[in-house]
Amino acid sequence: MASRITELVLDCHDPEKLAGFWCEVLGFVVLGREGDDIEIGPREGFGGLQPTLVLSRTDEPKNGKLRLHFDLNSTDRDQEAELERLLAAGARLVDIGQSGEESWHVLADPEGNEFCLLRARVS
Known part of the structure; x- marks a missing residue:
């Protein structure tokens, strides 16, 4: 048995702005929101061949x-x-x-x- 990467998490100051950018670049859609965090991914959703991207809000530079x-x-x-x-x-x-x-x-x-x-x- 093995594992695979299903999500990548990117800390950022403005998840909304980066979600728009990465959705345009990758052809992704917003899959969900939890607090200030936004998960984007392929239209098929989580668990497919491509990992999703979680844009996680942080104040750290x-x-x-x-x-x-x-x-x-x-x-x-x-x-x-x-x-x-x-x-x-x-x-x-x-x-x-x-x-x-x-x-x-x-x-x-x-x-x-x-x-x-x-x-x-x-x-």
């Missing part, structure tokens, strides 16, 4: 680079078109010391949480 980050791949367009879509949604390019030769882009969500846009397209 983000300190430094995240120890865990998301890697994203586009499902319906090339990397550059997806980069433009993510930037229009509120992401921004960030420099965490990359060389410029990488095949991916490093971005941050509206609260500065880093994530990468990889080159491959997935179905």
Whole structure:
């Protein structure tokens, strides 16, 4: 028997704002609310192949680079078109010391949480 990741929890200052951003980026919907926390995920809901994302409100500041980050791949367009879509949604390019030769882009969500846009397209 084994376990699998069903939820990822991201501490943030404004769960509402990040829920909107990540729902747009990932094509997720709001699945539930508990206090100030918001759970978002695929339309099929909790327990499917994709983990849900819980945006958990905190007043603590983000300190430094995240120890865990998301890697994203586009499902319906090339990397550059997806980069433009993510930037229009509120992401921004960030420099965490990359060389410029990488095949991916490093971005941050509206609260500065880093994530990468990889080159491959997935179905």
